[in-house]
Amino acid sequence: NKPRDAVILLEGEINQENVNPKLFNYLGLAYYQIGEYDKSVAVFAKGLSTPGTNKKILSFNQGNSYFAIKDYKNAIPLFEYCVSNGKEYTASVFNDALLKLADSYNKNGMPKKTISLFDKINKDDVGSLPYYLLMSYTGDAYKDLKEYKKAYDLYCEVLSSGEKSLSANALKKAYNISASYKSQVGTDP
Numbered sequence: 666n667k668p669r670d671a672v673i674l675l676e677g678e679i680n681q682e683n684v685n686p687k688l689f690n691y692l693g694l695a696y697y698q699i700g701e702y703d704k705s706v707a708v709f710a711k712g713l714s715t716p717g718t719n720k721k722i723l724s725f726n727q728g729n730s731y732f733a734i735k736d737y738k739n740a741i742p743l744f745e746y747c748v749s750n751g752k753e754y755t756a757s758v759f760n761d762a763l764l765k766l767a768d769s770y771n772k773n774g775m776p777k778k779t780i781s782l783f784d785k786i787n788k789d790d791v792g793s794l795p796y797y798l799l800m801s802y803t804g805d806a807y808k809d810l811k812e813y814k815k816a817y818d819l820y821c822e823v824l825s826s827g828e829k830s831l832s833a834n835a836l837k838k839a840y841n842i843s844a845s846y847k848s849q850v851g852t853d854p
Contacts, residue, residue: 668698679708686718693726697733705730721753725762737769744769748782760795767802776806797826801835808838813846
């Protein structure tokens with residue numbers, strides 16, 4: 666796995682007539698691996714406009730590139746595409762797109778979209794860890810909407826889920842809300 670070498674080789678190939686459609690994904694991923702996210706975005710865009718390419722995987726990978734450069738506005742429609750076509754992706758790709766979509770909504774000032782997304786997801790469909798991480802993002806969305814009791818309740822549910830990797834963060838968020846908005850929340854976690 667030598668992404669710098671791959672970039673040199675694939676750059677020449679990508680502009681050939683009758684290019685193998687998979688090369689757009691390979692070159693975009695090579696740029697991504699070496700941290701040249703703007704170039705990866707451009708290659709994935711070129712691939713998306715080329716007939717015969719795998720639009721599903723190119724959309725996901727371009728979304729990841731936008732996410733890496735914190736361009737959440739442009740990442741959102743790509744991750745929305747992935748989530749809306751979820752059955753066509755592996756579970757891990759779908760879950761990654763789902764969580765990045767929720768995070769992108771929150772970071773782009775769209776908390777109601779995160780809440781709506783969460784309301785459509787069933788824990789059995791995504792698994793425990795992604796579900797509770799999405800629940801935490803939804804708590805963040807409620808906090809942004811100043812619905813502190815709902816945020817607190819979600820953080821406490823994450824805390825009681827048994828997902829150890831999320832517990833410390835959920836406890837911190839629940840405690841901060843209860844300390845700052847005790848009249849609305851009524852208790853400590």
